[in-house]
Amino acid sequence: MRTGLVGVGLLIVGAILAAVTGTPADDLAALAERIWPVLLFVVAITVVTELAAEAEVFRVVAERLARLGRGRTVVLWAFIVVFATASTAFLSLDTTAVLLTPVVVLLARHIGVNPIPFALTTVWLANTGSLFLPVSNLTNLLAEHRLDGIGALGFAALTLVPALVAVLVPVVVLAIVYRRELARTYTLSAGGPAGDPVLFRWSATVLVLLVPALVSGLDVWIPALAAAVVLAAVFAVRRREVLRPGLLPWQLVVFAAGLFLAVDAARSLGLTEIVEALAGSGSSPVDLMRVAGVGAVGANLINNLPAYLAFEPVGTSPDRLVALLIGVNAGPLVTPWASLATLLWHERLRGLGVEISWWRFAGLGLIVAPLTVGAATLAFALLR
Structure with missing residues (x-):
């Protein structure tokens, strides 16, 4: 409820700022045109995940995945690193946060x-x-339009080095911080079949088909919405009581919409000029580090998507635009609202009964975010 109330407050503030600054209706319509697919995707993929969890898909996947580790936690963790990286690269960060989180939590419990x-x-x-790819993050899709139709392969070639570094640094930090937990061994316990085989088969099939559909070139909200509608229809027949209003992440939607509106209105009050002054100009390693740093701080202050939209004018060249993406993509690891993926991840954790201190999350983020953004930007700058 707290997230939703903050979102309502942001919507009110954004509306007041838009009225005071005289923001044209066409500008507000253009903003809505850019953000509604993002919010619809979040709603649809959340519904798909909730229903798949009710069908016990994630529990069964977790139990089978546990066998791959052969009793060694660090081996199992290595598989999770690979799966999380591949899922994010090809399916987007929000999909990884929503789909993989219940798997890894149930896996750990198993x-x-x-x-x-x-x-x-x-x-x-x-x-x-x-x-890695335009589809990996909605900020990338927005940036791709400024790169003159570079395409998925061209984008991947441009960002490959910083993308690899941005994966490596947090993995090293995690391996050091949690070395004792990862050094443990485990014994597999017996699992069981899904309670409703029909729901399980439908849910598993929909998820398998959804993966290639999300990278087919269609707007990601289309296959996600189709998957949500199909699963909702199946559950309406088999377990109607599961279809409740709580399936919809309305608090996150209100919060995200409020952020977008407030930040867009703030641009009319001189935010763009302030950002341009902070980010400077030029494409030397120092200049690119400066752009990435501004992007990372902005993402943690106001969320990475509105931060990208607010800071997009400083991406005056492909190199500066990539540096900005490094900041807004790899930097939002400190505050809970820094990315929708983090908010979705936390919602999944709460639903699974897992508690994590935001203070610990922020403390670790203050270590890994500067290391990751700095190393990725420096690698990109020196190897260009």
């Missing part, structure tokens, strides 16, 4: 280990691993 290292691996790599 083998009797602390779920926090696995959960942090998921959310950190959901953010830092989102530099």
